[in-house]
Amino acid sequence: MEPVPALVHSDSPFINFRDFDFGEGSHGYRWVDATRFQLSSEALDNRDVLAALIAHPQFRNTYDGAGVQDWPRHGQWWLDRITPDSYETIDAATAVDVIRSWANHHGDVPDSLASRLRQ
Numbered sequence: 001m002e003p004v005p006a007l008v009h010s011d012s013p014f015i016n017f018r019d020f021d022f023g024e025g026s027h028g029y030r031w032v033d034a035t036r037f038q039l040s041s042e043a044l045d046n047r048d049v050l051a052a053l054i055a056h057p058q059f060r061n062t063y064d065g066a067g068v069q070d071w072p073r074h075g076q077w078w079l080d081r082i083t084p085d086s087y088e089t090i091d092a093a094t095a096v097d098v099i100r101s102w103a104n105h106h107g108d109v110p111d112s113l114a115s116r117l118r119q
Contacts, residue, residue: 006044006052007037020113028106032117033063050084 012035017027035058039049053059054074061068063075072079090098103109103117 006040006042006048007056008040009056009058010036010038012036012058015113015116017109017113020110020116022107022110025107030103033061035059035061046089047084050087054079054082054084 012033015032015034017030020027037053037056037058044052057070058068059074060071060079061075062071062073074082099117103114109117
């Protein structure tokens with residue numbers, strides 16, 4: 001019997017800011033390209049989860065429109081330079097504040113987009 005993977009890819013929702021009405025404002029040519037995973041039922045510590053994420057094929061996305069490829073990159077970074085130690089722990093409120101601040105960089109986003117980002 002094969003071992004259960006630590007992470008299973010769930011979906012990859014794409015939120016394009018231009019799909020929302022900014023009225024007089026600007027969508028700023030921004031988007032969110034998320035990749036969501038489901039954790040296995042086994043208990044893993046944060047370091048093990050990050051290692052599983054970095055090793056997962058869905059993590060190999062350059063975010064340049066080519067999609068997930070079989071190459072050693074994540075965004076503009078080489079995978080061999082990304083380790084669990086590359087990350088720092090933050091609480092949920094801080095994570096939400098970072099996304100909200102980035103999203104509102106060019107002015108407040110429409111309520112419908114703010115709701116979608118919260119999802």
